Amino acid sequence: MELAVGNSKELSKRQRREILGLREASVFTKKFLARRIKRLKWIDVLFHCMTLFFALLIPALLITIVYELYLGAVPSIHKFGLNFLTSTDWDPVASQFGALVPIFGTLVTSTIALIVAVPISFGIALFLTEIAPTSVRGPLGTAIELLAGIPSIIYGMWGLFVFSPFIAHNIQPWMHTHFAGLPIIGSLFQGPPMGIGMLTAGLILSIMIIPFISSVMRDTFLIVPVMLKESAYGLGATQWEVIWRVVLPFSKQGVAGGIMLGLARALGETMAVTFVIGNAHDLSVSLFSPGSTISSTLANEFTEAVGELYTSSLIELGLILFLITFFILALAKLLLLRLKKKEGLLQ
Amino acid sequence: MKFITQFQCFLAGLFLAISAASATDITGAGSTFVYPVISKWAEAYKKETGNSINYQSIGSGAGIKQIQNKTVDFGASDMPLKSEELAKGNLVQFPLVNGAVVPVIHVSGIEGGKLKLDGSTLANIFMGRIKKWNDPALMALNPGMKIPDQEISVVHRSDGSGTSFIWSNYLSKVSPDWKSQIGEGTAVKWPTGVGGKGNEGVASFVNQIDGSIGYVEYAYAQQNKMIVVQMKNKSGEFVQPNSESFIQAANAGDWATAKDYYLILTDAGGKKSWPIAGSTFVILHKTQENPEQAKQVLGFFHWAYNSGQKLASELSYVPMPAKVTAMIEKTWKSEIKTKDGKVISLP
Numbered sequence: 001m002e003l004a005v006g007n008s009k010e011l012s013k014r015q016r017r018e019i020l021g022l023r024e025a026s027v028f029t030k031k032f033l034a035r036r037i038k039r040l041k042w043i044d045v046l047f048h049c050m051t052l053f054f055a056l057l058i059p060a061l062l063i064t065i066v067y068e069l070y071l072g073a074v075p076s077i078h079k080f081g082l083n084f085l086t087s088t089d090w091d092p093v094a095s096q097f098g099a100l101v102p103i104f105g106t107l108v109t110s111t112i113a114l115i116v117a118v119p120i121s122f123g124i125a126l127f128l129t130e131i132a133p134t135s136v137r138g139p140l141g142t143a144i145e146l147l148a149g150i151p152s153i154i155y156g157m158w159g160l161f162v163f164s165p166f167i168a169h170n171i172q173p174w175m176h177t178h179f180a181g182l183p184i185i186g187s188l189f190q191g192p193p194m195g196i197g198m199l200t201a202g203l204i205l206s207i208m209i210i211p212f213i214s215s216v217m218r219d220t221f222l223i224v225p226v227m228l229k230e231s232a233y234g235l236g237a238t239q240w241e242v243i244w245r246v247v248l249p250f251s252k253q254g255v256a257g258g259i260m261l262g263l264a265r266a267l268g269e270t271m272a273v274t275f276v277i278g279n280a281h282d283l284s285v286s287l288f289s290p291g292s293t294i295s296s297t298l299a300n301e302f303t304e305a306v307g308e309l310y311t312s313s314l315i316e317l318g319l320i321l322f323l324i325t326f327f328i329l330a331l332a333k334l335l336l337l338r339l340k341k342k343e344g345l346l347q
Numbered sequence: 348m349k350f351i352t353q354f355q356c357f358l359a360g361l362f363l364a365i366s367a368a369s370a371t372d373i374t375g376a377g378s379t380f381v382y383p384v385i386s387k388w389a390e391a392y393k394k395e396t397g398n399s400i401n402y403q404s405i406g407s408g409a410g411i412k413q414i415q416n417k418t419v420d421f422g423a424s425d426m427p428l429k430s431e432e433l434a435k436g437n438l439v440q441f442p443l444v445n446g447a448v449v450p451v452i453h454v455s456g457i458e459g460g461k462l463k464l465d466g467s468t469l470a471n472i473f474m475g476r477i478k479k480w481n482d483p484a485l486m487a488l489n490p491g492m493k494i495p496d497q498e499i500s501v502v503h504r505s506d507g508s509g510t511s512f513i514w515s516n517y518l519s520k521v522s523p524d525w526k527s528q529i530g531e532g533t534a535v536k537w538p539t540g541v542g543g544k545g546n547e548g549v550a551s552f553v554n555q556i557d558g559s560i561g562y563v564e565y566a567y568a569q570q571n572k573m574i575v576v577q578m579k580n581k582s583g584e585f586v587q588p589n590s591e592s593f594i595q596a597a598n599a600g601d602w603a604t605a606k607d608y609y610l611i612l613t614d615a616g617g618k619k620s621w622p623i624a625g626s627t628f629v630i631l632h633k634t635q636e637n638p639e640q641a642k643q644v645l646g647f648f649h650w651a652y653n654s655g656q657k658l659a660s661e662l663s664y665v666p667m668p669a670k671v672t673a674m675i676e677k678t679w680k681s682e683i684k685t686k687d688g689k690v691i692s693l694p
Contacts, residue, residue: 091536092507093529165555192498194556196541279505279542290541296505300544304408304507304533 069322072315075308084316090281092305097313099320100129101281104249105198105291106321109273110266112202112287117210118259124210125217126243141218148211156275159204160196164276168195169201172288191288194278199287201277205269209262221247222307253336260332267325294321370642376403377410377423379496379545380508380564381627384444384664385423386657388647395650398643407509408533414438415631420644422630425509426533429611431653437633439682441608441675442626443651445597445665448513448627449564449588449623451573453553454480456493456572460587463488465579466521466614472524472560473501473518475539480558488579495558502561505542507534513625514562517613521622562623565593566663580622581614588621593665596624608678624665631683638685645679646694652676 076084080097087098107189124144128137172193179189191197224247232242248255278290279300294317305311375385382404389400405413408422414422428440450469452462468484471477477484481494504511512533519526529535541556543549546567549567553561553573565588568575577585586592599617600610612624629648635641651659652675656666668676680690 008511089536092534093532093536160551168555192558194500194541196552196556207575274505274544275548280540281536281545282539292505292542300506300542304406306408306411306507306533 003062008192017127019319032169059118066319068153069315073312073319074322076316077310084313088281088283092301092310094154095309096306097310098295099284099313099317102292102294102297102317103324104283105277106293106295106324108121108198108266108291108294109202109205109277109289112199113205113209114259114263116150116203116206117213120206121210121214121258121262122215122255125221128214128218129221130239130243130247141215144211146211147207148215150207152269153275155204155208155272155298157341159200159272159276160323163204164195164200166195167200168193172199176288177226187285188287190286191284193288194290196276196278196290197288198277198291201273201291201293202287202314204272204276205266208269210263213258213262216258217251217255220251220258224250256332256336261327263328264325266322267328268295270299294318357524358662360368362569363575368431370397370399371640372399372401373421373640373644374401374403374419375410375421375423375629376413376419377630378403378407378425378627379404380446380509381423381444381664383566384655384659384662387658387662388651391655391658392647392650395654396646398647400647406533407512408506408507411630419630420631420640423627425625425627425631426512426628427607427611427626427628429609430607435608438630439607439633439678440453440628440630441678442610442667442671443629443648444604444659444667445593445612445624445626446663447588447593447596447621447624447665448510448517448562449565449568449575450560450562450578451550451553451568451575452560453556454495454497454558455531456495459572460577461492462576463579464576466517469578470518470522470525472499473503473538473540474522474528475501489557497558500556500559501537501540502549502556503537503540503542504534504549505544507532508545509533509625509627510546510562510564511535513611513613513623516611516625517623520614557633581616582618582620584618586619586621590660590663590665592619592621593624596620596622597626597665598668600626600671602674608675612647626667633682635683635685635686635691638691639690641683641685642694645683645691649676649693 018204080087084097084099085103086100087096088100089096089098090101091097128141128144133138172195175189176193180186228246228250229242232246237245273293274296277292277296279292279296280290281292282289284291298314298318302311302314305314382402385400389402393399403413403419403425407426410419410422411424411428413419415438423443424440427442428438432438433440436638450464454462464485465488468477468488471484480497480499483622486492512531515525515529515531515535518529519531529538541552543561544554546563549561549563550567550571550573550602553559553563554571555688563573566571568588573590577587579585580592595617596612596615599615599620600612602608602610608627608628612626614622615624631644652672659666681692685691
């Protein structure tokens, strides 16, 4: 039987029914089905509406928060303008405020945290997925994830009472003797070894973000198809070659995502940093010197800020932190899009 | 049966709620400095009268904000408000209790109460002009003492605080350079040093960093057995920080001539006065909307001025002299009124 496509008037009744796939059905079944479909349709509509509401709620909240931040920061934006971003003044008595020192501190401590945490998390994830015997993987993995559960204020206290004396007595003098004399890098290691400062804050941040980065990396490494790895082994590749040339390229996206997660955590971390960064509003290149981050400044000074300009400057700092985090995450997304495109072209 | 038991439980709960409601809950917020003494007073007051005091030690600036917004019954601040600010908010203030701020040091070889300092040297240290412990200015004040050749690490407060206000107020009085360049306030532009959060933060930094100098409330210095210094007072005598010198400083205060009790006890006259003393001020609204509540609030302060003196002295605070408390209670009668202008009687 030919299928006549086009003018349906030429088809017989039977042909039409077969094309449309309708079967002979009793009136009762038809009515039952119709009612059922109507109820399911109603539930569906409700479900769609609810999930749409929840999905839109989050961007709406985000926009509200940013708008409130902007409203609060308006007096300070009017008074200082763009100078706010380049001034190192922080004078509550004379009402002169500048964000350069907190911004610098935030970026430097997060950079130190990433530089230390990424190789370590990488090592941890690889060890747990490729190298460790199976009996060890479970407990060790759980132990590392427990690190993520420690409240950040405990990290702050531990950092203040245990970690910074350790750094002051052991690590900083060693760094000072060996690196302070060098031409360009030397300026990073000047100043008395106090223990508290940007270096310690960066190190504690790195300990805090290791569980996040390593657990995401571990999950990504685990989903690499076994076939790919076995094929590589079959061709005579060593363990390192398999990791570097098969596992890692496959899980680029996950690794980048994990690093971004860790960075976002490090940028916003408040209590642990407030305890050990020394809270000084001086710009200094040296890692040993105290500094301040945006979140530590807000934590220290927000409740006591008297005066509209002071409070407004602090809110503007919060807005700047939001913008920094937003831009870094957007940049990361763009980077990943580019990588995917490249991969598509190569394939 | 089940319904009757439920009903009985409901009645029991209702009676408990009613009996709890008959005892008043007095709320206050502000200075962390007075928190130890207010909590001791609250315990004793509850035993005597059944009223509970709910005090939030969130800092002087936040306490001022809370009382201006009428969210608490009283605010406590180490920094007195100026007459214009009081008039703007229709507020009245009076001193509650006195205390002292002491410089603390951590230098190997120097014991507690041995090192002598004076106001201008202290200002120069905190301005970063005197950088080493064996600076000629320090050697001149301490002839014959062995002071090591060590860099001075300055520790100040990172958060806004009344302690910082008393400290910067004293330095402004003794050093014209400090007054013109930095000024006084709960948060100032510290020229040098690291910032610790709260008295505890400063105390822990000073304990950890060798060669450091900081300032804390006397109670903290005593509890943590820190190394204190002798200060040269206005009359030219070197005094130790102890209750006698604090009482002398408190008695030297000329409260009668201070408008709205705006008097800061730093650089007090008197032969044996401690130069860095200060008071905590209670701030109330002049028009009390709830006369019953106002009666209980004033009753608490009346009790504190009489039965609470011993407890305050036990905690190393200096109670207000009796003639000053009489003056203060007269101020209550003349300034604090109900909405229809009636005076509030004490319970």
